Amino acid sequence: MRLPRLLQAALVLVGVYLGFIVVFDYMLEAVIPGSLLTMYMFFVTVGVFMVFTYDEERTRELVAPIKAMVENPIYRGARNTVFIVIPLLVGYGVYSRTLPSFEAPVELRTIHPAPPSTAKIYGERVNLLTLENPFRHYQTDDPEIFAEYVQEGAAVYIENCQYCHGDKLDGKGPYAEGLNPTPLNFQDIGTIAQLQESYLYWRIATGGPGLPKEAAPWISSMPVWQEFLTEEEIWKVILFLYDYTGHAPRSWGEAHDAGGH
Amino acid sequence: MRQFLSVIAFMLIVIGSFSAYSNLGIPQIEPAPPPTEEVIDLGSMDMGQFLALGDRIFNGKGTCTLCHNSLGRAPMLDQIGSNAQARLDDARYAGSATDIEGYLRESLTDPSAYVVAGFGKAGTNDTESPMPGTESGSIALSGPELAAVLAFLQDNGGLEVTVEIPTDMGDEATDENAAEPGEPRAPFTSFQDLSDEFACEACHTIGEEAGDLGPNLSAIGATRDRDYIRRALLDPNAEIAEGFEEGMMPDDLGTQLYATELELLIDHLSQLK
Amino acid sequence: MRKTLSFGFLASLVALVVCVLAGTGPALAQEAAGFGPAPVLTAADYPTVAGVNGRLVIWIVAQLHLWFAAFVLAVPIFVFIIEAIGMRTRDKRYDDMAYEFIKVSITAYSITAILGGLLLFSLILFYPHLFGYLSTIFSKSMFYYALLFFGESAVLYLYYYGWHWLQGDLRKWIHLSLGLLLNAIGTTLMLLANAWLTFMMSPAGVDPAGVFNGNEWEAIHNFLWNPINIHRFVANIAYGGSIVGAYAAFKFLTARTSQEKAHYDWMGYNANFIAICALLPLPFAGYYLAAEIYAYSQQMGITLMGGIFAWLFIIQAVLIGALFLSANYYLWCGMGRSDGARRYYWAIKYIAIVLIGAFLVWFTPHTLVLTNSELKSLGGPHHSILGPLGIMPAKNTAVNLMIIFTFLSFLIYRRSNKVATVSWEGMGNTLQVALFTAGILNILFLGIYHGYFTNTVYKVAASIPQVLTTFVVIVVSLVLDSFIYRGARDVGPLHWGRIPDRAQYALFLLAVAFTWLMGLMGYIRSGIRQHWHVVDIMRDNSPNAFTPTLGYAANVVSVAAVIFLTLVIFVFWIAKVSSVKTLPAGYWKE
Amino acid sequence: MGFARKTLFFAAAVAACGAGFLVLDVVMMNMQGLDLIFEK
Missing domain, CATH: 1.10.760.10 (Cytochrome c-like domain)
Known part of the structure; x- marks a missing residue:
């Protein structure tokens, strides 16, 4: 049996809507923005309307159930329910949209911050393209000293960083919920694993306020750590971050991998 | 008439929804105002x-x-x-x-x-x-x-x-401070006009006019050469005549005078003997 | 009708006199003294008249003038073509339709002239120094413009009022030549006016201080003149088609007899056809213009495509989507006129899926509007899936697909009433499908490979073969189709008038969306000059020199559009009244 | 025409058209100073 056209149209719309949600929010884990989804659904509805009404016969079939409900006395109960429920739904929609909320107004952020090639850190201009972690070579040269430095880095981390970035380095520290954007999850393969140590050094040392102009307006609450930590402490923390998560820092010496940052 | 009204309503709804979308559907960004000259001190x-x-x-x-x-x-x-x-x-x-x-x-x-x-x-x-x-x-x-x-x-x-x-x-900045922006004044061609314009005789004695804040210039040509006079006009504090204070004479004459006027001043002063 | 005639003449006379006084007067004085630099203005140099916001007045009046002018210039172009078709086919219906089109435009013509005069007065009132400066440079062209206006009026009235008089072999040829002359003058008028406004965007023939070198041709032939000329010429035709389509739609809805219905259905179809034909190349004319703006000044180009104006292109995307969708919908509805259309109904939903899909890509903004919770869940403003859809290669691919599938709609509409009789029909069809398949694959390849896997130079360069692929698909497939359907037999007579009323609303939507879109794009074309009257040469120092937000601009455009549509309704009504005769009993002496 | 032949004909036609478009691509890219359709 063929489904009534009105049902077909409704199923297509619901299907497309759920499709967007399932594909984006669950399968791809990249949530589809509500503003965009609204517009997408608007145009999909227009498209469905177009396909279902371009000739008289289809249009008649489409509106027949609606017409019957409104005009046929048999469906009086259904009609009255619909006529009550729809205004109520619209009213609820209006109410919930105009209800004042505590959510901050939407802000537009333009670009993913690309690092500058040089940055001023501890009053000196350093070249981020060539900068290296001064302790990294101990990893092969003297593993014992290296482990010691990692331990020192861990201490610095626990004292300063874990409140936001979490004691498991997963971005879920006690304060994380209050922050927006959320603290970075270092366990994620898409974060420090894709970055050079010099990039981390720059981000840690200059914090949110040190983000380049093209990334503005950016409201990252990361402190400017060069005002609290020494240069050595920062490098040691970086050692710890990679050591604990088991990632290796990216280096330009190797071939660039395709899934780049 | 019914058709006419529904067409009108349709058009108004369409225009209204375009307007509504532009106002509500997209973020309103206030563009930067036209740039103004930076006030620099x-x-x-x-x-x-x-x-x-x-x-x-x-x-x-x-x-x-x-x-x-x-x-x-x-x-x-x-x-x-x-x-x-x-x-x-x-x-x-x-x-x-x-x-x-x-x-x-x-x-x-x-x-x-x-x-x-x-x-x-x-x-x-x-x-x-x-x-x-x-x-x-x-x-x-x-x-x-x-x-x-x-x-x-x-x-x-x-x-x-x-x-x-x-x-x-x-130069542009000093020009803007002058009365008419973009309208350069005509150069003066006589010493007296220049002296009046820049009020030399308020401080200096030149001939009959008597000012005593600066050195007497009535016979300046007899003791100083042209280069000294030029320097004194352009950079008055480089050397101060005995008995006078530093910083009294305006040091921006060089930017206010035309080259011909400067030469005229030097010519005239060096001939006062 | 007599009244409109004298009105038109009056308006052009006023325009002429004002031009002579305001334009050439200072120019003559200037010529003796040599040309001075562009005036440097202060806020005090902009008079306030009756407390009115001068910029708003100029904005709305200029926009209204432009809408009417676009309509009035476009109608003679396709009236000329339709008249020629009528002469060739000896089908009187075409001649009648052409006459009806020109009849609609004749009142619009005098309104254009009146609005032109109003614009001129407002410019002199509110921006006297700007107008003075421009008129020293364009003294001669402004003078000839006024003279040409007389010519245009004379030829137009001769063309319209002489329509029934100039019938028959030789006379018809004379009439057609008059139509050609009318178009030549009209186009020249547009080119001159374009020169003045493009001079303000890309000044030429002047030194950096604005001192004119005396060579007016150089000032006219400035960098952006031809790109604007081409863009406006094509857009005017599409626009004229859409307005006439709305006229036909209205007549269809109010028609009393089935004959009338059939006639206006046919007229609406033709108007829509004209609009779509001009609409298809329009995005490319637009790209060309944008590319030339970029080439002229990178700064202006980035202002155009980035920053606050970037969001304008999202509004534009919605409007262009409305245009494409309503044009397609009208075609699908129109298939009901043929009894053979059913054979192709299955294809429509696939066309719709591609159209909507491509449109969603076309519409996806580069910068997403995210709520804080979404921002949190994404971990930042970058969206890994939707982000890449926001950039140019994706848009180019989408718009090319939309054009190809709109063309496909047209193709099945054309076929719906025909049965091919050639023996190689199957092979021809396969070839055509192959052509489409290969073309679409090529467009996707160019868009995806060069858009995402090569560097920026390739990204931009690849849009040109994309466009050409679309073009080749359309042309080759039309040629193939004409061979396949040579000597084809009709399924049955076409039932003109057998179309749902909904389809007429698609025509209204086309006209309104077009009007509004023109207003919006006119705003951005003018807006990218930012705080300059003449870019880099003459600064706008009025209190109104700021760039407004898009919402404000959209509201101004909406207000202007409502005024315009009111005037258009008046024009249509006048055209109707002119043919009404009432017989008052006992009023006249018998 | 049988189904196999039809498919073969279609494939050949797509290939031919595709080759034509590829030539168009190469020519257009070349005219803009980019030597190849595939970046080196």
């Missing part, structure tokens, strides 16, 4: 503030970051520290600069003097730059603003800052 500025001024101009009024950004429209300027010398040494370099500061200044005022390979206007084989000159046109940086940008570029590129903070606003 050069006298009280240290190098840090001067660099900050350069930074502001670089990111704002100068509109530099429209192109000098990571999107590859123009060379990145935070790398000039390592690049500038190489550009100067390039065989293609045909400009007139001899040092890095000169090179940078030249690339701001005459962008086509040297075009980095790959960044020229399409079809010109890198002989013509798409960048507008920054001294004129829509950007129109003043002398001090240009110097501030230069200083910022040097600092930002990891170079030693060799640009010095200029001491005056440059």
Whole structure:
């Protein structure tokens, strides 16, 4: 049996809507923005309307159930329910949209911050393209000293960083919920694993306020750590971050991998 | 009539929804107001503030970051520290600069003097730059603003800052302080007119007029030569005549006088014997 | 009708006199003294008149003038073509339709002239120094413009009022030549006016201080003149078609007899056809214009495509989507006129899926509007899936697909009433499908490979073969189709008038969306000058020199559009009244 | 025409058209100073 056209149209719309949600929010884990989804659904509805009404016969079939409900006395109960429920739904929609909320107004952020090639850190201009972690070579040269430095880095981390970035380095520290954007999850393969140590050094040392102009307006609450930590402490923390998560820092010496940052 | 009204209603709804979407559906961004001349107080500025001024101009009024950004429209300027010398040494370099500061200044005022390979206007084989000159046109940086940008570029590129903070606003600025902007006054052709205009005799005695804040000039030509007079006019505090205070005579006559007027003054004074 | 005639003449006379006084007067004085630099203005140099916001007045009046002018210039172009078709086929229906089109435009013509005069007065009142400066440079062209206006009026009235008089072999040829002359003058008028406004965007023939070198041709032939000329010429035709389509739609809805219905259905179809034909190349004319703006001044180009104006292109995307969708919908509805259309109904939903899909890509903004919770869940403003859809290669691919599938709609509409009789029909069809398949694959390849896997230079360059692929698909497939359907037999007579009323609303939507879109794009074309009257040469120092938000601009455009549509309704009503005769009993002496 | 032949004909036609478009691509890219359709 063929489904009534009105049902077909409704199923297509619901299907497309759920499709967007399932594909984006669950399968791809990249949530589809509500503003965009609204517009997408608007145009999909227009498209469905177009396909279902371009000739008289289809249009008649489409509106027949609606017409019957409104005009046929048999469906009086259904009609009255619909006529009550729809205004109520619209009213609820209006109410919930105009209800004042505590959510901050939407802000537009333009670009993913690309690092500058040089940055001023501890009053000196350093070249981020060539900068290296001064302790990294101990990893092969003297593993014992290296482990010691990692331990020192861990201490610095626990004292300063874990409140936001979490004691498991997963971005879920006690304060994380209050922050927006959320603290970075270092366990994620898409974060420090894709970055050079010099990039981390720059981000840690200059914090949110040190983000380049093209990334503005950016409201990252990361402190400017060069005002609290020494240069050595920062490098040691970086050692710890990679050591604990088991990632290796990216280096330009190797071939660039395709899934780049 | 029913058809007519429903058509009207349809059209109004369509226009209304376009308007509603433009107002509510997209974020409303308040565009920046037209740029205004930066008020610069050069006298009280240290190098840090001067660099900050350069930074502001670089990111704002100068509109530099429209192109000098990571999107590859123009060379990145935070790398000039390592690049500038190489550009100067390039065989293609045909400009007139001899040092890095000169090179940078030249690339701001005459962008086509040297075009980095790959960044020229399409079809010109890198002989013509798409960048507008920054001294004129829509950007129109003043002398001090240009110097501030230069200083910022040097600092930002990891170079030693060799640009010095200029001491005056440059000619355009003093012109603007004059009564009629853009309307240069006609040069004076007689000593008396000049003396009246600049009120020399308020302080100096010249012939009959008597002022006593400055030295008597009635016979200045007998004791001083032309070069001394010239220096005294342009840089009055370089040497102070005995018995008089420093800093009394205005030191900006050089910017207020036409060259012919200066010569006229020197001629006249050196003949007073 | 007599009244409109004298009105038109009056308006052009006023325009002429004002031009002579305001335009050439200072120019003559200037010529003796040599040309001065562009005036440097202060806020005090902008008079306030009756407390009115001068910029708003100029904005709305100029926009209204432009809408009417676009309509009035476009109608003679396709009236000329339709008249020629009528002469060739000896089908009187075409001649009648052409006459009806020109009849609609004749009142619009005098309104254009009146609005032109109003614009001129407002310019002199509110921006006297700007007008003075422009008129020293364009003294001669402004003078000839006024003279040409007389010519245009004379030829137009001769063309319209002489329509029934100039019938028959030789006379018809004379009439057609008059139509050609009318178009030549009209186009020249547009080119001159374009020169003035493009001079303000890309000044030529002046030095950096604005001192004119005396060579007026150089000032006219400035960098953006031809790109604007081409863009406006094509857009005017599409626009004229859409307005006439709305006229036909209205007549269809109010028609009393089935004959009338059939006639206006046919007229609406033709108007829509004209609009779509001009609409298809329009995006490319637009790209060309944008590319030339970029080439002229990178700064202006980035202002155009980035920053606050970037969001304008999202509004534009919605409007262009409305245009494409309503044009397609009208075609699908129109298939009901043929009894053979059913054979192709199955294809429509696939066309719709591609159209909507491509449109969603076309519409996806580069910068997403995210709520804080979404921002949190994404971990930042970058969206890994939707982000890449926001950039140019995706849009180019989408718009090319939309054009190809709109063309496909047209193709099945054309076929719906025909049965091919050639023996190689199957092979021809396969070939055509192959052509479409290969073309679409090529467009996707160019868009995806060069858009995402190569560097920026390739990204931009690849849009040109994309466009050409679309073009080749359309042309080759039309040629193939004409061979396949040579000597084809009709399924049955076409039932003109057998179309749902809904389809007429698609025509209204087309006209309204077009009007509004023109207003919006006119705003951005003018808006990218920002705080300059003449870019880099003459600064706008009035209190109104700021760039408004898009919402404000959209509201101004909406208000202007409502005024325009009111005037258009008046024009249509006048055209109707002119043919009404009432017989008052006992009023006249018998 | 049988189904196999039809498919073969279609494939051949797509290939032919595709080759034509590829030539168009190469020519257009070349005219803009980019030597190849595939970046080196």
